[in-house]
Amino acid sequence: MTNSGNKQSYTWVPLALAAALVVGVLIGSHFTTQRSNDLDRKLNNVLGIISNEYVDNVNMDSLVELSIPEILSNLDPHSIYFSAKDLQAANEELNGSFSGIGISFQVMSDTINVIEVIPGGPAEKVGILAGDKIITVNGKPFVGKGLNPNTVKDHLRGAKGSTVKLGIRRNNSEKTIYFTVKRGDIPVKSVDAAYMIEKNTGYVKVNQFGRTTYDEFITALGNLKEEGAKRYIVDLRGNGGGYMEMAILMANEFLPKDQLIVSTKGRYRRDDSQVWSDGNGKYQDAELVVLIDEFSASSSEIFAGAIQDNDRGLIVGCRSFGKGLVQKQFELPDNSAIRLTIARYYTPSGRCIQKDYKLGGIDNYDNELATRFKNGELYSRDSIKLDKSKMYKTAHGRVVYGGGGIIPDIFVPVDTSGMSSYFQAVLNAGLMQQYALLYSEQHRASLKAIKDYKSLLRVLSDNETLLNDFVNYASRNGVPARWYYIDQSRSLLLTDIKAFIARDLLGQDAFYPILNRNDRTVEAALKALNRHEATFPIIDSNLH
Known part of the structure; x- marks a missing residue:
């Protein structure tokens, strides 16, 4: 700068x-x-x-x-x-590829916490989820004070084709859940999907902010524009962040000249900075909606904050994670490194969205997302505790709040319709992913002519046969048929199964077009765009 x-x-x-x-x-x-x-x-x-x-x-x-x-x-x-060794692995995850199980994790409270499951990777295919805690590896306890990232990676990474058995503790399950994961090459790709979700609306799913994210993102936008896109949905749900640089480059594409994107303030003046848009963005006039959830953090929040505070688009979903600290890296003489927090970043309105990490100590910080779940915040906007002492205003006068994440303009509660004990059981066991993989392997030859998800959906149109086949598979693998609950979750089961089959047969680009068909957050984004609510200036701060 x-x-x-x-x-x-x-x-x-x-x-x-x-x-x-x-x-x-x-x-x-x-x-x-x-x-x-x-x-x-x-x-x-x-x-x-x-x-x-x-x-x-x-x-x-x-x-x-x-x-x-x-x-x-x-x-x-x-x-x-x-x-x-850890530094090399961390760099690989953002810059290249490696052989492992395909998760990002952090050791917190002496436990391995799964922060992100890399789409299309081995862990995601067997059903491991973000938020899971790994407590055993190959039948042996894997928790405690001696746990460190280097030890974890030594156990989780390995030769391609080798396997590792993991014991998982999940919030909604009282029992330990076990998964056997076959290691494989983990592609590092930032844009999971980019497709026309409606006639003039492009959808882009970004899973991280890595070294290639901006290049992938701008390519995706360009391709969608050629297909007729005039407005865009940028999905940052589950995106835990990465390089701040990439978030700034992406925000710059949507902002007119001389709009503040982000500022940082540290202990010393040298760590203070402001980054402003240069006016060269190609999508300054496009309507924009950004999707976030409780796992959207760091660079995701920088991008969302820049869009929200400049009244450049709408933020839709749930309150984001709340990471407003900036780290700086120095490599040490032995090629190790320390990432030290040297500043806080602030959104254009002046908000620091870092959630409190002093109140209750580190354990309270680690468990804050679980506390949100217990307090009902994911189901009701009214459960969000707003700090009235941290009120700020956007460029056109809308009220926003600091002190713990980006609060969306349009809140969408977690969708519990179709949820049942049966669905939870097959989800926890990873049976939908495993069935989809088996189905794909059995039908790959006969379906090799299928080139897109729409054609595949026509092949999978016999819902009764597909569902019955899955239910029988689940029964053979420990989850008996309970048709009252199966019927309750019918639509959800079929959507997820078809999406997993599409991903296994056609790749990640075919996954989200199917999954998003029953996604309430995506539906809310499309409704907002169709009502032109993402067109500013809008003074009304009660869009939600």
Whole structure:
């Protein structure tokens, strides 16, 4: 970025996921102040005493490796240490491909928490979900204080074709659920789907903000525009973030010149910045709706906040995660790295959307999403606790709130219609994904001429045969038929099964066009577009 008075014109931006920390002896550096020198000597003394006097021989390198994460854990939930091996793996996940089970995770409260399931990957195919907690690996407990990202990846990654058995704890299941996952090549692709959802409406699903996200996104928009799209739905549900740079580039495409996209404020002036749109975006006049949910975080919230606060489009869905901290990365001499929080970011209206990580400690922070679920927030907008002391106004006067995520303009509750104990049982067991994979393998040769999801839906039009076949499969695999509940979930079951079959036969691009047919959040977005509610200026702040 380059300075222009108090503004910074948009040219290039630092990466959001970056890190910097110097801890004296721990990384071989010396602070310049007397206080830091004293700390340096104290740490050297402690390590020297341990090395010379402790009752057992101590691997000092291992002790330092264990100490750095513990130091960072006392700062905030997002400052983190990566060993050299972990850093390589983290970079692979955003920049390349690797062989593993296809999840993004974070070790929180001594437990592996599944943050994201990579679409089309091995874990997603057997039914592992975002929010799951991995508690056993190959029949052995895999929790506790000794758990770290490096150990986790050593167990989850492996040779292509090898298998790993995982024990999963899921919020809606009292029993441990087991999955056997066959490792495979994990493609790193940011845009899961881009298709014409209506005559003049393009839909784009973005799953992360990786190195190639903007290029994929702008290509998708261009292709949709050629197909006749004049308005767009950008789906960021489940998108946990990534590079801030990509969110800024994407927002810039929709904003007129000199609109603030995001600002950062840190302890030192050097960490303060403002990024403004340059007016070169190709979609400044297109109507826009952005979809978010409780798993939309970080860069997703930067993009959604820029669109909402500039009254450039509507935000539809549930309140987002609430990550408003910026990390900066420094690689250490041994090729390890620290990602340290050095600033908070603010949306154009001045909101910091970071949720509280001090009240109740780190455990409370980790369990905040579960608390939302218990408090009914996912089912009722009225259950969202708005902090009236953090009221802000958008460019055209609509009221928005800071202090814990982006609150949508149009709230859509979690859809419980069609849910039943039977559906929950087959979902928890991953049977729909497993059945779809089996069906695809059995019919791949006969269906090889099928090239698009519409043609496949015609082949799968015999709903009774398909449903009965699935119910029999589920019965053979531990979930007996209960037709009262099956009929209650009939539409949901058929939609999901067909979507999984389409994905296995035709790829990820065929998955969302089927799944979205019964998606209430997508329906709400289309209704808003058809009523031209995404066309501003609109002063009414009660769109929901």
